[in-house]
Amino acid sequence: MGEGFAGKILNVDLSEQKILKEPLKTEKVKGYIGGKGYAARLLWERTPANFNPLGPENIIILATGPLTGTLCPSTRMCIVTKSPLTGTFDDSYVGGHFGHELKFAGYDFIVISGKSEEPVYIWIDDENVEIENAEWLWGKDTFETEERVREKHKDRTIRVACIGPAGEKLVRYAHVNVDLYRQAARGGIGAVMGAKNLKAVAVRGSGSVNVKDSVRFEELALEAYEAIDRNDSLYTMKRWGTGRSVLFSNDQCLYPTRNYQATTFEGAENLSGEAMERKLWVKGKACFGCPIHCGHLAVVKSSDYAGTIVEGVEYETTALLGADCGVDNLAAVAHANMLCDKLGLDTLSTGATIAWAMECYEKGILTDKDTDGLKLNFKNHNAMNKMIVKIARREGIGDLLAEGVKRASEKIRKGSDKFAMHVKGLELPGWAIRAAPSMGLAYATADRGGCHQRAWPIAYELGSKTPDGRRLERYGTEGKASVTKHDQDLTAALYSLVACDFATGAIGATRYINLLNAATGWTYNMERFMETGERIWNLIRAFNLREGIRKEDDTLPPRIFEEPLPSGIAKGRLLPRKDFEKMRNDYYELRGWDIKTGMPTYEKLKKLGLEDIAKTF
Amino acid sequence: MTHKAIVIDNKKCNGCRICEIFCSKRHEGKVLPRASRIRIFQYFPGVDVAVVCCQCEKPLCMESCPEKAITRDENNVVIIQEELCTGCGICVKICPATAIFVHPTKNVAIKCNLCNGDPECVKHCPGKAIEYKMTPFDATVPPEEVAKDLVTLLLT
Numbered sequence: 001m002g003e004g005f006a007g008k009i010l011n012v013d014l015s016e017q018k019i020l021k022e023p024l025k026t027e028k029v030k031g032y033i034g035g036k037g038y039a040a041r042l043l044w045e046r047t048p049a050n051f052n053p054l055g056p057e058n059i060i061i062l063a064t065g066p067l068t069g070t071l072c073p074s075t076r077m078c079i080v081t082k083s084p085l086t087g088t089f090d091d092s093y094v095g096g097h098f099g100h101e102l103k104f105a106g107y108d109f110i111v112i113s114g115k116s117e118e119p120v121y122i123w124i125d126d127e128n129v130e131i132e133n134a135e136w137l138w139g140k141d142t143f144e145t146e147e148r149v150r151e152k153h154k155d156r157t158i159r160v161a162c163i164g165p166a167g168e169k170l171v172r173y174a175h176v177n178v179d180l181y182r183q184a185a186r187g188g189i190g191a192v193m194g195a196k197n198l199k200a201v202a203v204r205g206s207g208s209v210n211v212k213d214s215v216r217f218e219e220l221a222l223e224a225y226e227a228i229d230r231n232d233s234l235y236t237m238k239r240w241g242t243g244r245s246v247l248f249s250n251d252q253c254l255y256p257t258r259n260y261q262a263t264t265f266e267g268a269e270n271l272s273g274e275a276m277e278r279k280l281w282v283k284g285k286a287c288f289g290c291p292i293h294c295g296h297l298a299v300v301k302s303s304d305y306a307g308t309i310v311e312g313v314e315y316e317t318t319a320l321l322g323a324d325c326g327v328d329n330l331a332a333v334a335h336a337n338m339l340c341d342k343l344g345l346d347t348l349s350t351g352a353t354i355a356w357a358m359e360c361y362e363k364g365i366l367t368d369k370d371t372d373g374l375k376l377n378f379k380n381h382n383a384m385n386k387m388i389v390k391i392a393r394r395e396g397i398g399d400l401l402a403e404g405v406k407r408a409s410e411k412i413r414k415g416s417d418k419f420a421m422h423v424k425g426l427e428l429p430g431w432a433i434r435a436a437p438s439m440g441l442a443y444a445t446a447d448r449g450g451c452h453q454r455a456w457p458i459a460y461e462l463g464s465k466t467p468d469g470r471r472l473e474r475y476g477t478e479g480k481a482s483v484t485k486h487d488q489d490l491t492a493a494l495y496s497l498v499a500c501d502f503a504t505g506a507i508g509a510t511r512y513i514n515l516l517n518a519a520t521g522w523t524y525n526m527e528r529f530m531e532t533g534e535r536i537w538n539l540i541r542a543f544n545l546r547e548g549i550r551k552e553d554d555t556l557p558p559r560i561f562e563e564p565l566p567s568g569i570a571k572g573r574l575l576p577r578k579d580f581e582k583m584r585n586d587y588y589e590l591r592g593w594d595i596k597t598g599m600p601t602y603e604k605l606k607k608l609g610l611e612d613i614a615k616t617f
Numbered sequence: 618m619t620h621k622a623i624v625i626d627n628k629k630c631n632g633c634r635i636c637e638i639f640c641s642k643r644h645e646g647k648v649l650p651r652a653s654r655i656r657i658f659q660y661f662p663g664v665d666v667a668v669v670c671c672q673c674e675k676p677l678c679m680e681s682c683p684e685k686a687i688t689r690d691e692n693n694v695v696i697i698q699e700e701l702c703t704g705c706g707i708c709v710k711i712c713p714a715t716a717i718f719v720h721p722t723k724n725v726a727i728k729c730n731l732c733n734g735d736p737e738c739v740k741h742c743p744g745k746a747i748e749y750k751m752t753p754f755d756a757t758v759p760p761e762e763v764a765k766d767l768v769t770l771l772l773t
Contacts, residue, residue, distance in 0.1 A: 071638065073635075100650075143662070156659070206722075207721075208648050209648065282772065283629070283631070284629075285631055286633035290635075297663045297771075309663065
């Protein structure tokens with residue numbers, strides 16, 4: 001068994017009802033670190049080309065990394081599959097306590113394949129793994145599912161990852177819920193579980209993770225705790241969570257409003273972390289081993305939404321279910337957040353899809369007849385909350401919206417695709433583009449479609465120095481490709497550990513590399529770490545190309561190129577198409593990809609040690 | 618009557634389980650939450666309750682142990698003498714606070730011994746929810762009841 005790892009892959013074939021434990025070959029993992037990287041390798045190897053993400057040939061990989069479950073603070077796990085929303089690789093991250101428990105049970109990865117005929121859940125109790133009947137859980141929401149599984153096994157401390165009704169109904173952006181309020185939310189992994197008739201995975205683990213050099217590892221981990229404790233920027237994260245960004249984002253014209261028509265929202269103050277602290281929060285909430293505790297338990301004690309209890313509201317949710325739907329009623333947004341968590345929906349895609357439907361309604365493309373009488377105007381939080389339930393149940397127009405904005409707009413047309421705000425089918429998150437052009441490049445080239453977590457080059461546009469010590473002009477194209485590539489490669493490596501975004505600023509890549517080496521006995525340095533990130537990024541690009549993604553998909557919604565911003569400090573700005581294309585060409589060139597096709601060259605893949613993959617093109 | 622013991626303010630508990638990490642590290646030499654002497658239970662809809670021995674005035678565990686393996690030391694700390702413990706589990710079942718656990722690999726019961734007067738959980742709790750101080754001997758309350766009270770206090 002390799003240090004840093006639990007040492008096993010757990011294979012669960014739901015078609016054959018077979019369980020196979022496979023030793024983890026750490027020499028194979030080494031070039032991919034673990035987590036995202038090695039799961040990408042497994043997805044490539046264990047699926048056929050051009051497969052249906054909702055078919056039995058798709059696999060779901062629950063992936064931990066060499067730091068998960070160790071003394072290193074603030075680690076997570078990731079879930080990897082082919083997305084039914086985008087048709088691309090999908091990796092979605094979740095904190096809570098599940099990944100750590102999985103490793104304590106003795107597994108680094110679970111690979112779930114096939115399709116069960118009946119609803120089932122997987123019960124992992126250290127060495128004992130069972131595929132159990134889940135008919136008694138089918139139809140239940142995520143909160144109840146988690147509680148019922150704990151009751152059944154008579155243990156409050158077992159960990160459950162489950163889907164809600166939305167996953168069962170194959171809503172293309174259904175999430176996987178963990179520890180009540182933590183989600184692997186993006187890209188529809190919940191629908192993949194639903195298609196497999198898999199309601200939940202539950203785990204109890206009573207072991208621990210060995211590290212190679214425990215003295216050095218402890219020293220580094222304690223340093224990491226201290227770095228988090230001392231970090232000034234984390235003070236605001238601890239106090240206001242991600243909600244700290246609402247006012248900043250709004251001031252900088254980055255807060256998507258009314259389906260991205262604007263990027264400043266008149267009601268932003270009502271949705272800020274400061275407002276939540278005053279009105280909603282009763283206590284802090286944290287993931288396993290995380291001193292940051294960015295989460296907060298929110299309670300609505302009065303108004304029509306009294307009785308709402310949810311962890312949040314996270315920044316992204318305030319943006320998409322708040323500003324993007326024109327809603328500034330904080331209690332209503334918290335309620336929508338709770339409904340999504342409970343029913344099993346990604347709050348971002350849900351908010352973005354309803355925002356798109358609201359614009360269709362205001363433009364007369366959708367009418368009262370289509371909405372079953374719901375007055376789906378922007379700002380109508382009551383209609384928004386009703387629509388969430390319809391989507392989760394695929395009732396009436398909810399059935400169309402459950403497909404996401406790309407498919408829904410292709411179906412109803414009438415120009416609605418012009419303002420369908422997605423990249424490759426993944427609805428755009430809460431960082432608008434026209435006041436931060438590099439974010440356009442980051443979204444267009446992100447491996448899982450419109451995602452802000454692969455690169456967040458906004459920081460450089462707002463004044464942070466680039467990794468090579470330069471300052472960039474905010475609205476120019478110069479240097480944007482380089483910082484985007486840098487962030488993507490670094491993030492791919494960090495997500496293979498599996499690190500959390502909020503801790504990385506304090507812990508720092510160098511300390512993470514030292515932790516990785518002390519855990520595994522490997523000899524990574526910054527250069528190799530970045531190269532490994534690049535290897536992972538190229539492997540995933542190859543997967544996406546294999547599954548039919550083309551250069552034409554590396555683009556942005558027409559609104560970004562054509563409609564100037566109506567308000568705020570970036571009023572009048574759009575992202576000229578030629579600027580975008582210039583950044584994209586720079587990016588392909590830097591990546592060693594063919595500018596005409598966006599495909600990695602044979603030489604590039606070979607240089608990264610991916611010759612076997614290069615040969616398949 | 619007062620004594621020095623661990624006192625928890627569950628309102629401040631974020632549920633991060635850093636106490637479990639450092640407790641198990643101290644007593645087992647590794648991160649092994651299932652051998653931690655303090656445990657965090659999460660109750661619906663999201664409250665966290667720390668479960669740890671409060672060093673009762675009249676410990677039922679001590680009274681019920683057939684091997685007389687549970688004693689009070691000179692500092693008033695209720696301790697388990699591992700060499701006498703047969704792992705029968707009677708104390709685990711009888712503790713109203715559910716604050717005694719069976720070790721995951723060794724066949725013995727484990728509980729908080731206050732780390733020789735310098736408890737690790739107190740030092741590392743980021744929410745400062747755990748204190749080691751003089752406190753009256755209180756009635757020992759099961760965690761479900763603590764959770765119920767906490768829900769009423771915080772959420773209604």
